[in-house]
Amino acid sequence: MxxxxxxxxxxxxxxxxxxxxxxxxxxxxxxxxxxxxxxxxxxxxxxxxxxxxxxxxxxxxxxxxxxxxxxxxxxxxxxxxxxxxxxxxxxxxxxxxxxxxxxxxxxxxxxxxxxxxxxxxxxxxxxxxxxxxxxxxxxxxxxxxxxxxxxxxxxxxxxxxxxxxxxxxxxxxxxxxxxxxxxxxxxxxxxxxxxxxxxxxxxxxxxxxxxxxxxxxxxxxxxxxxxxxxxxxxxVYPPVVALGRFAGWSPLPLTVRDARRRAGALRERLEGMKGVAYEDESAGLTPAAPAPRPAPPRSRLFRKRDTPTAPAGTAVAAVDHLTVRRGRIEALHDVTLTVAPGETIALMGRNGAGKSTLLSALVGLVEPASGSVRVGGAVPHRTAPPELVRRVGLVPQEPRDLLYADTVAAECTAADRDADAEPGTCRALVSELLPGIADDTHPRDLSEGQRLTLALALVLTARPPLLLLDEPTRGLDYAAKSRLVTVLRDLATTGHAIILATHDVELAAELAHRVVILADGEPVADGPTVEVVMASPSFAPQVAKILAPQKWLTVSQVRAAVGATEREPEGRETTADREAKA
CATH class of the missing domain: 3.40.50.300 (P-loop containing nucleotide triphosphate hydrolases)
Structure with missing residues (x-):
């Protein structure tokens, strides 16, 4: 054909x-x-x-x-x-x-x-x-x-x-x-x-x-x-194949069902281990970041001294009984949400549930019909753009919506001017996130992932305490998604709060402390990632489905846990030792 x-x-x-x-x-x-x-x-x-x-x-x-x-x-x-x-x-x-x-x-x-x-x-x-x-x-x-x-x-x-x-x-x-x-x-x-x-x-x-x-x-x-x-x-391969490669299964499983049939021995090895490590709950972060895992590489661009400061215990953003109407449609109804510094939240739900509308309300693009939205003490839809960009930044579903200039250099110059940042601030971010991109490159000549990263650099130029991303992995392969996860983790560790509206359950499992599920404009679940996704077949990642009822969300968690058990007993031969002998 x-x-x-x-x-x-x-x-x-x-x-x-x-x-x-x-x-x-x-x-x-x-x-x-x-x-x-x-x-x-x-x-x-x-x-x-x-x-x-x-x-x-x-x-x-x-x-x-x-x-x-x-x-x-x-x-x-x-x-x-x-x-x-x-x-x-x-x-x-x-x-x-x-x-x-x-x-x-x-x-x-x-x-x-x-x-x-x-x-x-x-x-x-x-x-x-x-x-x-x-x-x-x-x-x-x-x-x-x-x-x-x-x-x-x-x-x-x-x-x-x-x-x-x-x-x-x-x-x-x-x-x-x-x-x-x-x-x-x-x-x-x-x-x-x-x-x-x-x-x-x-x-x-x-x-x-x-x-x-x-x-x-x-x-x-x-x-x-x-x-x-x-x-x-x-x-490039999905998590079910990554788990099969790690466990040495042959032939490799392509479905959760096939993987579950072969996962008995792996479950026994993992029995009794803690699948998720909790962050410091005293800081208000109840969510489950994947663990154990090595600390992400520190970027010279995101250091503690660069972090927007907020008084201890204060929220970066607060949404109180928010209702938003788009014409005759009530897109959000009675939504209440508090976002803490350093917290990463995944907004999930079916198409049309109100995720993008909630992000738009946080960045001041829509006005509440009732209730209130405050970001860093300001009301977004009543705050002038030059001030608002220092409080909250949005990377939309279509990054090209932020790209107007003919070259990367011109985009960076405009971002420095809009954020009142030192000249070269945005270009330094682009060089870190997109190495090898020339100043005279036209944004439309970039791939989907490169355009997303450029838009992220433009938004980060103002170092907003709250970063919003709408479907950030659309068009990204696994390698590009891994780089994005590293950048976002780094931002979170320096105090930036992050809200992702996403259908990518694997991204939420890898990155989010907390998951909020919307349905018809209302929150129907809000809690630590592991608790919310394990309770929902639709939003559970592949590893969680394969290893349930154990609470493992990602292959990196499993790999790190198995590696830790092999290293613990002194004198015991490890996988690395056996490979070296072979």
Whole structure:
């Protein structure tokens, strides 16, 4: 159905091809998962299937790409629209109408389908993706995850033979992601649809793949094979595979169910150990940060003397019986929340639960209908921006919303000026977080992860005591996410409070002291991370599900605990000793 023959793609101005000598065949009726670190060319490969590369992006494509027998060199995207449906990383760039129902029908109208067929398919798709209650809603009023489902639905209604999906679950809550993936699996199994998908959150999708296509590094040859075999050599892999690698399981498990069946011996080793170490509860931090673990590397940019000071016992932010309305919709209802210095909170909940609205209220973008919000003693929506940026900073779902200049240097200069910081402050942050990025680089030429990191540096220039991040791991691979975790941990240890609105349960397990779950604008759970996520199948990380009822949340906890037990008895031969002898 899809065939790449010695394909290389070189963009205008680039000195090296983004993709080199690619050979790949995707049979009809299979779901092939494209994986690899950021920057290896996954989005370029997907764009070549739909014809967007090179007809829309420019550059030079050498070799041959065919889809259902059509050569993409001679068929432009509109001439492939009846065969290929594409959803990119940014759903907003996908929409051409104003309301949900109109967007679902637009693709079919373009293909000239009969009205009765269009009506039936719209209803089917509304039900499949849980969008029936949103059919008349303006797309601009939807949450990021709801927009993602609409974008996926709009390419499903024309019933294409090939689906090309770039990060399709990145903005979805766990339940919605499972529903979308179940729909894709049904299309593959029942209708013979061919799916080529790139996704960084492998813990969600790896078990659905028939084959995995791995690009291990830029310019490296592609590896294609069964998921368990490819995961054994892949530089990127989900927690269930990481645990299997650590425990020496073969073949590697891809699902929680398979891992639980093999985890008996590991559970016995961990029996009686404390799965979570608590921070200093006298400081008000009841949450469970993953432990035991080594202290994170100290950044020269985040030292104790740089930390915004607050009187002992005072809150960085306080939300009291907050209600927020967006038009006729009550987005938040009677929310009360207190944030302590140095505390990291994960806001979780289904799409549209009110997470982004709560962050917007904390940064003054929306005005309360009732109740109050105070950040550092100030009322955000009544505080002038130059003063507010020194109290609270927000990195939004789309980092490009903060990026207006033509170069990284110009962005940094503007950030120093807005924060009244010493010239060069922002550039020093960028150099620390994004080494190797030149001053004259245009922000739009950065990857999703690089844009996020640049936006984070702009916000941190003012050193706000409260840092807000909305879906911060969207578009990040595991290595980039690990770097982000290190930076955020470092900030927390120097006294910055952090609130993350996230669907990434693995990030919450790794980083958050406390989890707050919202449902329909109201908190339904608020407590230490381990207690909240262990009580919720939807929000529990993979390791917690595998090793339950023991309270372990991450592979790093398990690895550190097992390593500690091997080191304790003096004279006992350790794993390192055995490896040295071997």
């Amino acid at each position: 899809i065939r790449f023959e010695d394909v290389s793609v070189t963009y205008d101005g680039a000195t090296e091809p983004t993709v080199r000598g690619l050979e790949l065949t995707v049979p009809e009726g299979e779901l092939v998962l494209l994986v690899g670190p950021s920057g290896v060319g996954k989005s370029t490969i997907l764009g070549a299937v739909s014809g967007l590369v090179p007809h829309f992006t420019g550059g030079t494509l050498r070799g041959r790409v065919t889809v259902a027998g059509r050569d993409t060199r001679t068929h432009k995207p509109r001439e492939l629209a009846d065969v290929v449906g594409t959803v990119g990383q940014d759903p907003l760039a996908h929409f051409v109408t104003d309301t949900v129902e109109d967007e679902l029908a637009y693709g079919m109208e373009s293909l000239g389908l009969a009205p009765d067929v269009m009506r039936r398919r719209v209803e089917e798709t509304l039900d499949l993706l849980g969008l029936a209650d949103l059919r008349d809603r303006p797309i601009a009023t939807l949450s990021g995850g709801q927009q993602q489902r609409v974008a996926i639905g709009s390419v499903l209604t024309p019933h294409p033979r090939v689906l090309v999906l770039d990060e399709p679950t990145s903005a979805l809550d766990p339940a919605a992601a499972e529903e979308v993936l179940a729909v894709l699996q049904r299309l593959v199994h029942d209708l013979g649809t061919t799916v080529l998908m790139a996704e960084h959150r492998l813990e969600r999708v790896i078990q659905y793949a028939d084959q995995v296509a791995l690009l291990p590094a830029p310019g490296a040859p592609l590896v294609l094979g069964p998921p368990s075999e490819v995961m054994a050599v892949s530089p």
